[in-house]
Amino acid sequence: MTKPRVLLTRKWPEAVENAAAELFDVTLNPDDKPLGRAGIRAALENYDAVLATVTDDVKEGTFTNLKPMARILANYGVGFSHIDIEGARAAGITVTNTPDVLNDCTADLAMTLLMMAARRAGEGEREVRAGKWTGWRPTHMIGTSVTGKTLGIIGFGRIGQAMARRAHFGFGMPILVQSRSAVDPVILAETGAVQVDTLETLLPQCDFISLHCPGGVVNKHLINADRLALMRPTAILVNTARGEVVDEAALVDALKTGVIAGAGLDVFEAEPTVHAGLLECQNAVLLPHMGSSTRETRVGMGMRALKNIQQFFDGIEPDDKVN
Ligand code: 8YV
Numbered sequence: 001m002t003k004p005r006v007l008l009t010r011k012w013p014e015a016v017e018n019a020a021a022e023l024f025d026v027t028l029n030p031d032d033k034p035l036g037r038a039g040i041r042a043a044l045e046n047y048d049a050v051l052a053t054v055t056d057d058v059k060e061g062t063f064t065n066l067k068p069m070a071r072i073l074a075n076y077g078v079g080f081s082h083i084d085i086e087g088a089r090a091a092g093i094t095v096t097n098t099p100d101v102l103n104d105c106t107a108d109l110a111m112t113l114l115m116m117a118a119r120r121a122g123e124g125e126r127e128v129r130a131g132k133w134t135g136w137r138p139t140h141m142i143g144t145s146v147t148g149k150t151l152g153i154i155g156f157g158r159i160g161q162a163m164a165r166r167a168h169f170g171f172g173m174p175i176l177v178q179s180r181s182a183v184d185p186v187i188l189a190e191t192g193a194v195q196v197d198t199l200e201t202l203l204p205q206c207d208f209i210s211l212h213c214p215g216g217v218v219n220k221h222l223i224n225a226d227r228l229a230l231m232r233p234t235a236i237l238v239n240t241a242r243g244e245v246v247d248e249a250a251l252v253d254a255l256k257t258g259v260i261a262g263a264g265l266d267v268f269e270a271e272p273t274v275h276a277g278l279l280e281c282q283n284a285v286l287l288p289h290m291g292s293s294t295r296e297t298r299v300g301m302g303m304r305a306l307k308n309i310q311q312f313f314d315g316i317e318p319d320d321k322v323n
Contacts, residue, residue, distance in 0.1 A: 004048035004313050009035050009056050012076070013295070016302030023310060024049070037062065044070045044093070049309045051075075054082055054289070055271075063087035072312045074305045077292070078102055078159075080322060081216035081242055089323045096308035096320040100158060101300035106291040107162035110210050110240040113264025114151075114167075116285045117236045118208070119143040123282050144207075144234065144261070146171050152206030153177045154199065154222070155213025155241065161191050163210055168192030178202045179213075203230035208238065215242025225250040228259050236262040240291045243268040252277030255284055266291050 006024040008017065011032035020026045027047070029035075034055045035043060041062060043050045049072045052058060058073065062084055072094045075083060080097050088095050116122055120143045127133050127141075151167045153160045156179040167173040168191060175193040177183060183195050196202050199222070203209065209231065213219050223237065223246045231237070237260060239246055248269045254260045255278075262283040268274050271289060278284050292301060308318035 004309070005046075006049045006051065006309065007043045007047040008051045009040070009043065010053050010076075012051075012302050013299050015299050016306065019303065020051075020306055023306060041066060044068045044073070048072075049074060049312070051305055051309070052083070053077055054079065056082060058083040058088075060084045060087060063091040063093075066091055068093055072096065072309055072318070074308045074312075074318075076301050076305050079215060079242055081214060081244070085323045094312060094318065094321055095323045096305070096312075096318045097322050098301040098304040098308075099320060101304050102292040102297050103158045103162045105294050105297040106159045106240055107166055109266060109287070109291045110159075110163050110212070110238050110264075111166050111170075113238045113240065113266060113285055113287065114208055114210065114236065115146060117238070117262040117264040117283070118146050122285045144236075146173070146208075148172050148174075149207035150174045150176060150205060152202045152209045153193070154202070154209065154211050155179060156183050156187075156193070156195075157212060159240075160210075160212030161187060163212060164191035164193050167208075173208075176202050176205060199227055200230060203227060204232065206235060207232065208236050210238040211241040211245050213241055213245060215244050220244045221247040221250075223247065223251070225253065228254040231260045233258055234261050236260065236264065238264040240266045243271060248275040248278065252281065255281040 003025040007027045008029055010029055017028055037057045040056050040058055045067055047070055050070050051074045053076045068091050070093060073088055074096045078097050078099045083095055085095055120141050124141050151173045153164055156177045164175045168175050177193045177195050178199055188195060228250055252275055255263060264285040266287045267289055308320050311318045
């Protein structure tokens, strides 16, 4: 039997590329250049499976007048707001993602951002590297304490829950959560969290806010100027979810005028472009979408994506089918 023809749109960790080559007739992307919309359409028309990432534009219009050969689009990543899920379904293409394997890693990075913003770690590092550190003094680089402060979590899926555990059990933080659906009381008890109904109730009560909801149209600019104004002037916003969830222009304004005290961001509205105003904000910690970037997790994500296409070609519904 001939092996399915599979395309990896980006360079993957070597262990996963090797595993893919054992299982399938694989085409790699050793140059690691994003394919662009036309390249993705061509891939969907010429391969049995396309293994995509967040840098692939598979949004509305991708499937219009497409004659797909691919029957599965396996995303390397949990978030899939870069994929037109309905369009894929209408074109007869199954879409899968890679949940679970990146929960801890992403929550670790959210905690890193929270700590860095609270303790001004980015500013301090920049000062040392610039040769501007003049020595210890009682009033130097004063940040804000984290232990015992209240954390608000928006979106309470697996990553939000992992964040709650770290903050509550590691840092003694009371946790408030806001989520579209009612969270199981057992999960709330396990994570030391209390659910509130609305963002308007949540935001004024928190010292830190961490975003863990999906991106896409439904949550575009969920955090806008009005909602930033509801946060405490001492509060810090952390985003490891998706850039579009925050109105970046409004955030720049809030950071510059003291509406909120700081931000820790791993995701941006127009990646890899970062709003010029954010670059000017010393009170913003900016990371280049690193939430899942550990050796273990990136291999885990790849293996999970391979398992999904293996199940699909074996005639089994993939574990992580999202449409
Ligand atoms: C991934 C992420 O690395 O999984 C996600 O949703 O945001 C990242 O951690 C990225 O999506 C790769 O496609």
